Amino acid sequence: MILDLSSFDWLTVDNFALAVVLLSLIPSVVRVFIGPTVMDRIAASDATGNVLVILFVIYAYARGSEFLFDIGVLLAIVSFIGTVALAKYIDRGDVV
Amino acid sequence: MDLSFIDGAVLNEIRMFVGHLFLLLGVFDLLLGMIGLIRFPDIYNRLHATTKIATLGAIFVLVSILIRDGFSPMGLKAVAVAVFLLLTSPVAGHMMGRAAFNIGVRPCNQTVVDVNVKCAPETYKDNEDFHEGAYVEMDPDGKDRDEEGRYDGGIMPGINKKEIKEGLTGKVSDDAENENGNEDSSEDKSENGNEDKNDSQNEGKNDNQNENQNENRDAA
Numbered sequence: 001m002i003l004d005l006s007s008f009d010w011l012t013v014d015n016f017a018l019a020v021v022l023l024s025l026i027p028s029v030v031r032v033f034i035g036p037t038v039m040d041r042i043a044a045s046d047a048t049g050n051v052l053v054i055l056f057v058i059y060a061y062a063r064g065s066e067f068l069f070d071i072g073v074l075l076a077i078v079s080f081i082g083t084v085a086l087a088k089y090i091d092r093g094d095v096v
Numbered sequence: 097m098d099l100s101f102i103d104g105a106v107l108n109e110i111r112m113f114v115g116h117l118f119l120l121l122g123v124f125d126l127l128l129g130m131i132g133l134i135r136f137p138d139i140y141n142r143l144h145a146t147t148k149i150a151t152l153g154a155i156f157v158l159v160s161i162l163i164r165d166g167f168s169p170m171g172l173k174a175v176a177v178a179v180f181l182l183l184t185s186p187v188a189g190h191m192m193g194r195a196a197f198n199i200g201v202r203p204c205n206q207t208v209v210d211v212n213v214k215c216a217p218e219t220y221k222d223n224e225d226f227h228e229g230a231y232v233e234m235d236p237d238g239k240d241r242d243e244e245g246r247y248d249g250g251i252m253p254g255i256n257k258k259e260i261k262e263g264l265t266g267k268v269s270d271d272a273e274n275e276n277g278n279e280d281s282s283e284d285k286s287e288n289g290n291e292d293k294n295d296s297q298n299e300g301k302n303d304n305q306n307e308n309q310n311e312n313r314d315a316a
Contacts (some may be wrong), residue, residue, distance in 0.1 A: 013116040017123045017157075024126050027134040031142075039139050039196040047133055047146040048189060053181075054126060054157050057174070058119070061161050068171040074175055080184040084191055091195035 014062040040084050041059045049079025115164035122156030129153060138204040139196045143189055150185035154178070 028051060031044035053072045060068035085095050125148060132145025158174040160182075165171045 011117060017119050020123045020127060023290055024130040027130040031133050031311075037139060037196070038199050039192060039199075039201055040142065042195075043139065043146055043192050044133060045141055047129065047149055050150040050181075050185070051126065051130075053177070054122070054154050057157060057161065060100070061165065061170065066168075066173060068304075069170055069173045073173065073180075076177055076180055076184075080188055082181070083188045087188070087191040087195040091191070091198050 005014075012062075014058055017058050018055065018062065021058065024052055025055075035064060036088060042083065042090070046079060046083040049075060049083070053079070112164060115160045118156050118160035118163060122153045122160065125149070125153040139201050140193060140203055143193050143196075147189035150181050150188075152169060154181050169255055 025048065028044050028048040032041050032048065035041040035044055053076045056068060056072040056075065060066065060072065089095050129145050129149035132148075133142050136142045136145055155178050158178040162171045162178075167172075215226045
């Protein structure tokens, strides 16, 4: 072959997706810092949690280990609970 | 029926190709949501963009893992996470939008209001769950809107703790409507609104302190 692809083993679809997910963490963190209102920051942190879920899920598949998948499950649950608690606190000044 | 012409390796290739396609679709939706989060002018528009990350993006990625890995432990966990995200992400988005509306975050000034927002408290007053004063009238006199119903000079006030308390007690401070109306970016407006607000708060504190001192002198 003219082009030896065996030296490009790292260039898989999973690694490309991981790179894109890591790059898209940047705008959400930027919005957490520059958000004009509190709700912008909360929405951006919720989006950050979802992006981290996607990141750990793809990484768990690329590593082939289902134990790393549990981190994604845990992050999904904790992100949802935190978002709902913050939104209720901002809404009516009390969580419960 | 003779199915011996089907090659298992070819089927496997097709399965992996479809899985990769779903993965790239999910990552593409993630990128679109992030562009919306950083570019849209308003909290409501940003929520519209970012809830798509959890539903479309994450669920496409999880479906791609299910397709490529089959009903292994990882694939079943992917199904569980997909169902969980499909159930909880709209709830979280709705609660964030509701909280933003209740504490009085204004929409951007390209927003056109079709229905008068003043009708909301009267419809909710008979409801027992309506806690008193949670609703902040966004535009009680209609003076922020021009003839076409557009908000001109509507700002998105920076929310601090005092403003949340005012929102919970139903009082809208007049300082939230600042004077610099015709600027382009909403972030600059909110920063200016913050400064004005802090200045007025400090003035109010100083006034209170002066009054207290006068009272103390009178008592003495």
